[in-house]
Amino acid sequence: MMRYLIGPVPAVILSLTLLGALFMLTTAAQHSTAFGEQYSLLLAVNLLGIVALAALIIVNLWRLVRQFRARVLGSRLAMRFLGAFVLLAVLPLAIVYYFSVQFVSRGIDSWFDVRIEQALDDALLLGRASLEAIKQDVIEKLQESADRLGESQSELETISLLDELRIQGDYESMSVYTPTGGIIAYSAQEAGSLIPDTPDESILAQLRQGQVYASLEPLTGEGLQLRVVVPVQSRGVSEPDQVLQILLPLPLRYTKLGQSVQTASAEYEQLVYLRGPLKFSFVLTLTLVTLMTMLIAVWIAFFLSRRLVAPLRDLAEGTRAVAGGDYGKQLPVTSTDELGVLVQSFNEMTRQIHHAQSEARNSQREAEEQRTYLETVLRHLSSGVLSFDRKHRLQTYNATANQILGLDLSESHRLTMAEIAGKHERIEPLASIISDGLAQNVSEWQGEATVFGRHGRQVLICRGTRLPIEGPRRGGAVVVFDDVTDLIQAQRDAAWGEVARRLAHEIKNPLTPIQLSAERIRHKYLGKLPKDDRNGLDRATRTIAQQVESMKLMVNAFSNYAQPVNMQLEPVVLNRLVRDVVELHGHQDAPMDVRLQLDPAIPQISADAGRLRQVLNNVIINARDALRGVEHPVLQITTRGFLEAEGGYVELRVEDNGPGFAERQLERLFEPYVTTKEKGTGLGLAIVRRIVEEHGGTIRAENVDPHGAAIVLRIPLQAARSMANTDPNLKVPRFKVSGDPIG
Amino acid sequence: MCWPVLSARADFQVIAIVSTISGSELQVSGTLDLDLSEAAETAIDKGVPVVVQIRLALYRHRPLVWDKKLSQWSVRFRIRYHGLSGRYIVDNDREDGIESFASIQQALQFVGDLGPWTLELPEGQDSGGRFRLAVRTRLDIESLPAPLRPLAYTSPAWRLDSRWTQWRPES
Numbered sequence: 001m002m003r004y005l006i007g008p009v010p011a012v013i014l015s016l017t018l019l020g021a022l023f024m025l026t027t028a029a030q031h032s033t034a035f036g037e038q039y040s041l042l043l044a045v046n047l048l049g050i051v052a053l054a055a056l057i058i059v060n061l062w063r064l065v066r067q068f069r070a071r072v073l074g075s076r077l078a079m080r081f082l083g084a085f086v087l088l089a090v091l092p093l094a095i096v097y098y099f100s101v102q103f104v105s106r107g108i109d110s111w112f113d114v115r116i117e118q119a120l121d122d123a124l125l126l127g128r129a130s131l132e133a134i135k136q137d138v139i140e141k142l143q144e145s146a147d148r149l150g151e152s153q154s155e156l157e158t159i160s161l162l163d164e165l166r167i168q169g170d171y172e173s174m175s176v177y178t179p180t181g182g183i184i185a186y187s188a189q190e191a192g193s194l195i196p197d198t199p200d201e202s203i204l205a206q207l208r209q210g211q212v213y214a215s216l217e218p219l220t221g222e223g224l225q226l227r228v229v230v231p232v233q234s235r236g237v238s239e240p241d242q243v244l245q246i247l248l249p250l251p252l253r254y255t256k257l258g259q260s261v262q263t264a265s266a267e268y269e270q271l272v273y274l275r276g277p278l279k280f281s282f283v284l285t286l287t288l289v290t291l292m293t294m295l296i297a298v299w300i301a302f303f304l305s306r307r308l309v310a311p312l313r314d315l316a317e318g319t320r321a322v323a324g325g326d327y328g329k330q331l332p333v334t335s336t337d338e339l340g341v342l343v344q345s346f347n348e349m350t351r352q353i354h355h356a357q358s359e360a361r362n363s364q365r366e367a368e369e370q371r372t373y374l375e376t377v378l379r380h381l382s383s384g385v386l387s388f389d390r391k392h393r394l395q396t397y398n399a400t401a402n403q404i405l406g407l408d409l410s411e412s413h414r415l416t417m418a419e420i421a422g423k424h425e426r427i428e429p430l431a432s433i434i435s436d437g438l439a440q441n442v443s444e445w446q447g448e449a450t451v452f453g454r455h456g457r458q459v460l461i462c463r464g465t466r467l468p469i470e471g472p473r474r475g476g477a478v479v480v481f482d483d484v485t486d487l488i489q490a491q492r493d494a495a496w497g498e499v500a501r502r503l504a505h506e507i508k509n510p511l512t513p514i515q516l517s518a519e520r521i522r523h524k525y526l527g528k529l530p531k532d533d534r535n536g537l538d539r540a541t542r543t544i545a546q547q548v549e550s551m552k553l554m555v556n557a558f559s560n561y562a563q564p565v566n567m568q569l570e571p572v573v574l575n576r577l578v579r580d581v582v583e584l585h586g587h588q589d590a591p592m593d594v595r596l597q598l599d600p601a602i603p604q605i606s607a608d609a610g611r612l613r614q615v616l617n618n619v620i621i622n623a624r625d626a627l628r629g630v631e632h633p634v635l636q637i638t639t640r641g642f643l644e645a646e647g648g649y650v651e652l653r654v655e656d657n658g659p660g661f662a663e664r665q666l667e668r669l670f671e672p673y674v675t676t677k678e679k680g681t682g683l684g685l686a687i688v689r690r691i692v693e694e695h696g697g698t699i700r701a702e703n704v705d706p707h708g709a710a711i712v713l714r715i716p717l718q719a720a721r722s723m724a725n726t727d728p729n730l731k732v733p734r735f736k737v738s739g740d741p742i743g
Numbered sequence: 744m745c746w747p748v749l750s751a752r753a754d755f756q757v758i759a760i761v762s763t764i765s766g767s768e769l770q771v772s773g774t775l776d777l778d779l780s781e782a783a784e785t786a787i788d789k790g791v792p793v794v795v796q797i798r799l800a801l802y803r804h805r806p807l808v809w810d811k812k813l814s815q816w817s818v819r820f821r822i823r824y825h826g827l828s829g830r831y832i833v834d835n836d837r838e839d840g841i842e843s844f845a846s847i848q849q850a851l852q853f854v855g856d857l858g859p860w861t862l863e864l865p866e867g868q869d870s871g872g873r874f875r876l877a878v879r880t881r882l883d884i885e886s887l888p889a890p891l892r893p894l895a896y897t898s899p900a901w902r903l904d905s906r907w908t909q910w911r912p913e914s
Binding site for chain 1: 785786789790791824825826827828829830832839840841843845849884885888889890891892893894896
């Protein structure tokens, strides 16, 4: 309802009505007979209309101000438009109004001329003087007639004289009254006029005071008549006892002239009198015209500002909706002008954006599905997958990567592998290989790294692929790595198992016949041969027997090495174990300075104490052998503990000041049949490594400055990897380790 | 017997009204006190005719509900100044002819002496029952020249109105 009331339709109707009423009012103000009778009504209608129009404008203005304060979109612009329109409309109107008022006031004043007014007054005075002369003449004649009547002796004489005098004076009627108005005699020109026009009481009172009454009286129509009343005094009587009245219509010529002067003078007099109200009326009409025009202009300003702002407001709302993500916003096209074209363009734009957004959404959904699919695949991959951007920063990873590395890579997002290795030192070998691979300008690369994981040593094979140059991840790379520790161990175990089997079958079996045959030859031919040949046979058969025995020992040792291990894990205090073993070697014939630097804070480890004792024994024996011939042999044994979030480990370092390892042997030192001793089997350090690896640990050898060698073992705190492996499907052959070191 | 039922203070006053219902006629006479303001007298002297309107309305009393208006009449007296003769002319729309007076007070007194008028009642009305006669006299602003009307409407000097006065006619 309110929207309809403040809409353009009622305002247009009201404006047209008011303009019509204003036209009629203007016409009425100009003394027009057309609308003069409705002047007041028209004035009231216009005033009410102006009030209604002003109320409408106030309501609109109030709404606009409220919208402006509420920062409604478009209200500020509408306010500016309104202000400009109002200024453009009101200012010229006010100027025109001011000058119009001045013009009307001075124009009305110019209607009146003092000379004309004076002339009309003089003309009226002249007419009055002329009539006055007539009146005086009649009075004189009538007084003479009154004297004659006063001398009459009877009423008959009076009546006769009255007729005579009326005819002589050419009066219309002549009558005689008593001082109180009683009729005495009456004479008239027209016989039908039987009722005399008796003078009223005021005239009679004037006569009773001895005065004469003479007056011109207007008649119905245009005529004037002269009424003269004079007292009649009888002879010998001082007080008048009768009054004489005549009625004399003035001549038509005098009457017309006098009436003309009277009318002109009266109209001019009225006009002069109405000059003030006329000005007021004109100014009022002009004010109403101006006010109404102004209000209509203001209303049109409202209408135009709304019309102009509406598409802009729609556009602003539309852009806001688009900014808010509503790309399906369509605006109504209400015009065909430039604003309409703008709105159409906006609609086309939002349509295209909406279409593009739909396509993008579909693409995003497809990409999301592909990503989900890829993540699912990656999650179920047994390989760890890492992706890097072109700056070699980690972008994505799969859960297997976390599982293999024992890390939470979510904390390492957008870090380089070097930075990740800085936080997790134990993956430094892998980080180094990956960093080197990423730095290479090759499409694919591959490498192997051994890291010390939460459950011990891990052998990782990683393969890197550079991503295509095009696309959002251009210049990046994907690295896939696998934990092949178990696989390598299984392969190695299988190989050694096969070797042991073949040795047992192919070597050990013929040794006994060889030995028996040698003893039979010795027994059969030793006594039959001459003394010189006997010695040769004896040396040959003994050599055969010794070598066979040696080969048996070697095969047994290797068999023991390849036998499956049956570890008995228990809590072990490494420092105590070290002291026990060192104590055993303290009574050897080759003295050396044994220095212990044991960390008292290292925790217990879960290990097979016997196997570890064997490991330590072998390492010390090797060191002792290496120190033979050294002037001041020193054996340094150090233990340290490394606690990490992922579990931690203990380190055992056995260092001597001997000649050290040959550089060419360092890499293959822990492989079977690698030895520097003349009588060694080459299985001692291999067995040591086997035991350490069965505990999930690592072992390495290094030379120290200025001379000497060191064997470094790291044993994880938790259970050995082989024991901790919960995968029932992974069947790893175990080998029995020989009890004594074979150097 | 007549008495004012309700009277309002004004420059025009209804002093007394004597009315008699006889058959199908209403006889009315009375006295009005018409006292023009100086502005109105000046306007007359300047040639502006002034109309004094006398309105009469006859009601029949009805118990419990409002009275029924039987008929109404209006008499308009025009007072104007005749400059040539120096007299005030009075005419009205009920009678032909004019009356002229030497002063405006005489003219107003003439107008104020109502009737006696004989007014005809509508056909079919009997004279039985109780009646009420409303009388009002006022200066008719709408009869003034158009430029004078806005001023007259806004000026108390021109608002001369007795308001309605109530009188009980004799039957």
